[in-house]
Amino acid sequence: MNDPRENLSQAARQLLAIEELLGSAFLPASRNPLPPAAASTAQPARPATKTPASAFVPAGPALLGAGLSPKKRAEALEAIDVNEVRGCTRCGLSQGRTQTVFGEGDPCAPLVFVGEGPGQEEDRTGRPFVGRAGELLSKMIAAMGLTRQQVFIVNMVKCRPPDNRTPLPNEVAACFGYLLRQLQIIAPKVIVTLGNPATKGLLGPDTEGITRIRGVWKSLPTLAEGLGGIPVMPTFHPAYVLRYYTPAVREQVWSDLQQVMTRLGLSTPTADPQ
Numbered sequence: 001m002n003d004p005r006e007n008l009s010q011a012a013r014q015l016l017a018i019e020e021l022l023g024s025a026f027l028p029a030s031r032n033p034l035p036p037a038a039a040s041t042a043q044p045a046r047p048a049t050k051t052p053a054s055a056f057v058p059a060g061p062a063l064l065g066a067g068l069s070p071k072k073r074a075e076a077l078e079a080i081d082v083n084e085v086r087g088c089t090r091c092g093l094s095q096g097r098t099q100t101v102f103g104e105g106d107p108c109a110p111l112v113f114v115g116e117g118p119g120q121e122e123d124r125t126g127r128p129f130v131g132r133a134g135e136l137l138s139k140m141i142a143a144m145g146l147t148r149q150q151v152f153i154v155n156m157v158k159c160r161p162p163d164n165r166t167p168l169p170n171e172v173a174a175c176f177g178y179l180l181r182q183l184q185i186i187a188p189k190v191i192v193t194l195g196n197p198a199t200k201g202l203l204g205p206d207t208e209g210i211t212r213i214r215g216v217w218k219s220l221p222t223l224a225e226g227l228g229g230i231p232v233m234p235t236f237h238p239a240y241v242l243r244y245y246t247p248a249v250r251e252q253v254w255s256d257l258q259q260v261m262t263r264l265g266l267s268t269p270t271a272d273p274q
């Protein structure tokens, strides 16, 4: 049976996604369209993720995607995935994985979402953000007027940490070079970090916690050639949004995404076109 959304216009689909993201009819952010708060907004305690000091980037010239065709970029990403990541045993996470989760999306994506690490469903399927949090991320992307195929979704580590714990600093460090090389090839215009581990992992361990820093534009340090200065928007991880599903949290995430949309020149359709 056909998905009735296929018959909707792009603007209508986007409005529907915004409505789903916010939980009620789409209204301006100044009005609260959301159902009653259900839980505390307190941020759960998490171990700090330090900047990977021993991040490896292979010797030799960096492969920068800016001058490469989409086909070349896709081939370069696939080569890293197939030839290196899938057989990687650089850290202990290799022992518990079903399969690696490289990341997916447009190899020329202007927007890259960086999460923490694969969960159970991701480990099972080999795809990033396909569980409940992934469904919410898909809604967030749709609310921006984009599809998952138009962005790139990746995690700090490619293998599932046991019991979905936060990746340890040595695990992030071991995997960091893969992420940097992915970013070099994709060459995004904007990076959205989802949650504390991804934000601190990319911006540094002394970066303020996500509750304070979300919604504030940051600049990616020169972690590797070609990466310095990429605008970074930290926001809550979708799993956090699901856990603390309050009007305030959802409006904050939508506000962060709207800033990204403005930066990328994307527009928000109005519910009542004049």
Ligand code: SF4
Pocket: 085, 088, 089, 090, 091, 092, 093, 094, 100, 157, 158, 159, 171, 174, 175
């Ligand atoms: S998490 Fe990264 S570094 Fe560790 S085994 Fe998996 S692919 Fe290798």
